[in-house]
Amino acid sequence: LVQHITDSTNSQLMLKVSQGQVTQPGYTLVAEAQTAGRGRRGRSWYSPFASSLYFSLYWRLEQGIAAAGGLSLVVGIALVRLLRRLYSLEAKIKWPNDIYINDKKVCGILIELSGQANAACDVIIGIGLNIRLPQQAGLNIDQQFTDLASEAGVMIERNPLVAALQSQLIGVLTEFNLQGFSGFVEEFNQYNQHRLRQVRLTGNDEIVGMCLGVDSQGGLLLQTATGINSYFGGELSLRAE
Ligand code: ATP
Ligand code: BTN
Known part of the structure; x- marks a missing residue:
């Protein structure tokens, strides 16, 4: 229509x-x-x-x-x-x-x-x-x-x-x-626009890390000081550092 x-x-x-x-x-x-x-x-x-x-x-x-x-x-x-x-x-x-x-x-x-x-x-x-x-x-x-x-x-x-x-x-x-x-x-x-770039993810907390890609659920994989973690969309905003 x-x-x-x-x-x-x-x-x-x-x-x-x-x-x-x-x-x-x-x-x-x-x-x-x-x-x-x-x-x-x-x-x-x-x-x-x-x-x-x-x-x-x-x-x-x-x-x-x-x-x-x-x-x-x-x-x-x-x-x-x-x-x-x-x-x-x-x-x-x-x-x-x-x-x-x-x-x-x-x-x-x-x-x-x-x-x-x-x-x-x-x-x-x-x-x-x-x-x-x-x-x-x-x-x-x-x-x-x-x-x-x-x-x-x-x-x-x-x-x-x-x-x-x-x-x-x-x-x-x-x-x-x-x-x-x-x-x-x-x-x-x-x-992926941010692949292998340093990024900042904001939501409840702020996370800075290297963007490695996504996992099999579509979560964002970031290499941070504490290791590789996966994050999910919803209320998160991603920016290049
Ligand atoms: P994020 O979702 O990661 O916070 P974002 O800042 O792009 O990213 P969105 O809610 O996805 O936020 O998109 C809305 C924003 O898109 C608006 O705040 C404005 O900056 C921008 N925008 C609005 N209209 C247009 C348009 N026609 N073309 C490009 N950008 C637009
Ligand atoms: C975003 O970047 O936050 C998403 C913007 C989505 C805009 C489209 S235009 C067609 C449809 N109708 C709306 O009111 N929004 C989406």
């Missing part, structure tokens, strides 16, 4: 799922602009008219919420594969949920789950992908950012991109449902 303008494609799709209007995994909602685009932890996603992709896809996670650790990582893998294949762009993933090109953020992923720990649950996968941002974008985004048109140097047609993204996502998500994250570890590590 294409909506011209909406508050947030994630919120709209979640509403449709909760009202039983959407039951088919892979169902996708896209909009031309959002008035209340959301990032993680209440942050906002700058969503001007007709210059980006605001995309949400409904999925059922067969293993339940407990297995969700690798989910945003496989979504990242789908996006990186697509950007490399379609535009030969060296896109990278910043664990757990952002896509970067040349150290600038081009895409954010917002995953929202509802259900119980050990039963299949509903998932809304939200993707904001910058295509051609207006000149004044910098006034609205408080970190380094970029868009596909600047990086690829070509005109980007959004309709084929939406179709390719949907089918790429359905492919990796089907595999994730069947086999979990372990088969994706090596590919994720290849695309």
Whole structure:
């Protein structure tokens, strides 16, 4: 479904799922602009008219919420594969949920789950992908950012991109449902923006260490003063040192 303008494609799709209007995994909602685009932890996603992709896809996670650790990582893998294949762009993933090109953020992923720990649950996968941002974008985004048109140097047609993204996502998500994250570890590590860099992870505590990659659950492996430990997404933020 294409909506011209909406508050947030994630919120709209979640509403449709909760009202039983959407039951088919892979169902996708896209909009031309959002008035209340959301990032993680209440942050906002700058969503001007007709210059980006605001995309949400409904999925059922067969293993339940407990297995969700690798989910945003496989979504990242789908996006990186697509950007490399379609535009030969060296896109990278910043664990757990952002896509970067040349150290600038081009895409954010917002995953929202509802259900119980050990039963299949509903998932809304939200993707904001910058295509051609207006000149004044910098006034609205408080970190380094970029868009596909600047990086690829070509005109980007959004309709084929939406179709390719949907089918790429359905492919990796089907595999994730069947086999979990372990088969994706090596590919994720290849695309890992911070691989072998010194990073700072903030959450309840602050941890500084060398980023080694991810484990078979999608946890971030850091070499710290106390040894190699694994950390999980949720409320954690990763920064280069
Ligand atoms: P982390 O999740 O590790 O804390 P983050 O700072 O990127 O990383 P997110 O919640 O993932 O935080 O994303 C929201 C942030 O993304 C905003 O605070 C803003 O800095 C940035 N942002 C907002 N809109 C855009 C956009 N269209 N393109 C690129 N970046 C954006
Ligand atoms: C982030 O980097 O924090 C995630 C940003 C996710 C933005 C997308 S745009 C489509 C969908 N609808 C929303 O309100 N957010 C996501």
